[in-house]
Amino acid sequence: MKIGRRTFIRTGLAGGAALAISSCNTAPAREEEPKTTAADNKFHLSCADWTFHLFDIDTALQTLQKCDIHYLCIKDFHLPLDATDEQIKAFHAKCAEYGVTGYGVGPIYQNTEEEVDKAFAYARKVGVKVMLSVPPYELLPYVNEKIKEYPEIKYAIHLHGPDLEVYQDATVIWEKVKALNPNIGMCLDIGHDFRNGADPVADLEKYHTRVFDMHIKDETDNSKEGKCVEMGRGKIDFPAFVRMMRKVGYEGMCSLEYEKDMDNPFIGIAESYGYMKAVIELA
Numbered sequence: 001m002k003i004g005r006r007t008f009i010r011t012g013l014a015g016g017a018a019l020a021i022s023s024c025n026t027a028p029a030r031e032e033e034p035k036t037t038a039a040d041n042k043f044h045l046s047c048a049d050w051t052f053h054l055f056d057i058d059t060a061l062q063t064l065q066k067c068d069i070h071y072l073c074i075k076d077f078h079l080p081l082d083a084t085d086e087q088i089k090a091f092h093a094k095c096a097e098y099g100v101t102g103y104g105v106g107p108i109y110q111n112t113e114e115e116v117d118k119a120f121a122y123a124r125k126v127g128v129k130v131m132l133s134v135p136p137y138e139l140l141p142y143v144n145e146k147i148k149e150y151p152e153i154k155y156a157i158h159l160h161g162p163d164l165e166v167y168q169d170a171t172v173i174w175e176k177v178k179a180l181n182p183n184i185g186m187c188l189d190i191g192h193d194f195r196n197g198a199d200p201v202a203d204l205e206k207y208h209t210r211v212f213d214m215h216i217k218d219e220t221d222n223s224k225e226g227k228c229v230e231m232g233r234g235k236i237d238f239p240a241f242v243r244m245m246r247k248v249g250y251e252g253m254c255s256l257e258y259e260k261d262m263d264n265p266f267i268g269i270a271e272s273y274g275y276m277k278a279v280i281e282l283a
Contacts, residue, residue, distance in 0.1 A: 041245075043251060050259075052078075057094065061097075063269060064100050071103045072102050075106070076105075078091075105123050105131050120153065129154060130252070134157065134166070135157070156185055157184070158186070161189070161191070162224040169193045174207045187212065190236060190241065195221070204244050208250060217272075218235070218238075218272070243283055256269065
């Protein structure tokens with residue numbers, strides 16, 4: 001029987017992912033969780049624009065189109081914070097040409113009240129519902145007041161792992177925001193969380209009510225020495241993570257933030273999306 005190229009590729013992707021799931025994952029074994037399926041998904045695969053920070057927006061959109069990814073979290077190097085209404089309209093039109101929607105903005109670093117004001121105004125002007133942010137701790141009371149003017153926006157603080165002194169993991173953010181406005185939460189970067197010695201699966205379960213966005217990536221180690229690798233080649237337990245997203249009913253985006261070979265990331269991006277799509281089908 002002749003097997004068509006598409007069938008071969010599809011079978012190969014699923015088989016490779018199944019092998020990775022069953023034999024190659026080095027994460028600790030977990031107790032069996034209730035079986036869920038792709039039909040239970042409320043989340044979407046997307047992309048963090050930082051993945052393409054060395055490339056123009058056309059290259060980013062062409063890559064996402066080829067990978068069948070339809071959502072992008074916009075960084076200001078592709079759409080500046082001082083963009084005009086005309087520039088914003090043109091940006092959205094360009095995204096639409098490739099079947100991509102800009103769903104969020106950031107991370108945006110904010111060090112003063114004026115920068116907080118500018119960030120909120122930018123997010124509303126761009127027309128998104130999620131803003132990834134990195135404010136200093138002392139600005140959180142101001143953010144807590146400011147967000148009352150923007151009830152449509154989720155303020156997702158991006159965690160940074162052991163490389164920065166602030167927001168190292170999900171627990172740090174939770175402790176900082178749990179008493180604040182419920183629209184202040186986190187972007188759960190599972191790679192940085194993992195590199196800080198945390199367990200992203202457990203953290204999603206504990207803190208899911210304040211998880212408004214995610215950055216997904218794989219890492220070689222559960223420590224500061226961990227390095228980004230193609231998804232499925234590292235130590236993060238993605239099947240368990242997908243099952244947890246379904247268990248807690250996560251409804252947001254899962255944005256690939258690929259940080260390896262950033263001057264030529266395209267093969268790694270495609271491999272990572274292919275792996276994740278197969279995991280979603282099989283987990």
